[in-house]
Amino acid sequence: MKKKWLSLLVMFVLLAGVLAACGTSESSSNGSGEGESKKKLIMGTSADYPPFEFIDTAKGDEIIGVDPDIAHAVAKKLGYEVEIRDMDFGGLIQALQSGQVDFVLSAMSATEDRKKNVDFSEIYYTSKHMIVTKKGSDIASIDDLEGKTVGTQLGSIQETKAKDLAKEMDMKVENRNRIPELIQEIKAGRLDAAIIEDTVAQGFFEKDEELDGFTIEDADGGYAIALPKNSELTEEFNEALKEMIDNGEVDEIIKKWFSKE
Template identity: 60%
Template sequence: MKKTVAIGIIGMLMMAVLAACGTSPENTSGSGGEEKKILKMGTSADYPPFEYVDTAKSDEIIGFDVDLANLIANELGYKIEIKDMDFNGLIGAIQADSVDFVMAGMTPTPERKKSVDFSDVYYTAQHMIVSAKDSNIKSIEDLAGKTVGVQLSSVQEEEAGKIAETVDIKIEKRTRIPELVQEIKAGRIDAAIIEDTVAKGYFDNNPDLEGFTLEGGSEEEAGSAIAFPKGSKLTADFNKVLKEKMENGEVDKLIVKWFGGEK
């Protein structure tokens, strides 16, 4: 009888401790003591100013996508946990339930839509051909006989394929954008196709590089959207808040902060 009572008391004490500490790693205390569910955001932190690490200051992942994700998630009562990985692994991470959503300057292409759902486009940019200033590459035609680098599984890889249909180029693929920049500087590739806003960020630190934008293309060919698992309730929730934030000017403020002006 005493053993039974003792076991019961111990059990009650354990329940009290667990209740006080919280048992789910997916929840964290918010302001006022309420529980905020953690959403795991997949990204590839090599894409300034969308997402990157300013190593001179900290190892924290910062950028436009990070601020926008936190803005939306906070409105919905969530807290964001960021998981950094190679860009070509992001769709797979969604499918494997390793992340709840992806923000990585990702374009909602028809091919990607077969695997994931997308939010509305929240930012539109253009493709840029980046090369060394002394390369004399000023047009698509100047790429003839050249080696062009692209990020693996990116929309720029698809763009290079289109160019290759009319211009004789060799396509080289790398996992991350900084690798492409270093390959140009080392003379191992002649040029790279990079999103214009991202390329301009690299120009600031690499005055020996320059580029020109590729005109034309639709919003879906160069726009950025948030990727979710197929059928996720988060898609509609995020879209609702995203629309509100775009209409009330909060997204424009982030654009000015990270890009220096509205696009």
């Protein structure tokens, strides 16, 4: 009889310990109370766009750049931690809408069309387009794209720009998921040119002497943080980002990454 009661007592103690452990895990993940872990937000990005977001494979697999730095700085001000997930640019809005990510920071222009589906923060950077070609090509102006095949990143503002140009001239537009794919297609002769954000293009020019290009008119919108439509996070993200813009923190981050070779 004593053995039976002793066995029951041991089982009770073990069960109590398991329940206590579960309770500790749950409370530490909700971000409330002292000594508990911060709330975590998932950031979506397409890590193929240096210096905004990329992976320096020589140093590891961490996603680094302008946008991750801005994300971590904003999150720190608001008491969050950030986990960054890499995905194709064309799927970022859908990931945001489906709840796979909490916000998107990926050199994304705040266009009127995108504003129909997501909220945007303050603009933190305004970009320009660049026509990228293989050195020695006969493309030196917009007019020279007549009859050519031009590549863009799927879902980007440059894709929209290319489609607009294709309405005015005989120009074929082809999309790729990643910027390095566009560069390889140009070098292989499968694309005559590509439209890429100018700062990103400059990074490729510095590393590859086979490439050439020229800048065209400013892009519509400007880069901003994208959040779910009517999200409670939009206002607090906007306030934190605006503070960083006003006090020069964003400029410091941009200068840090733009000055890197």
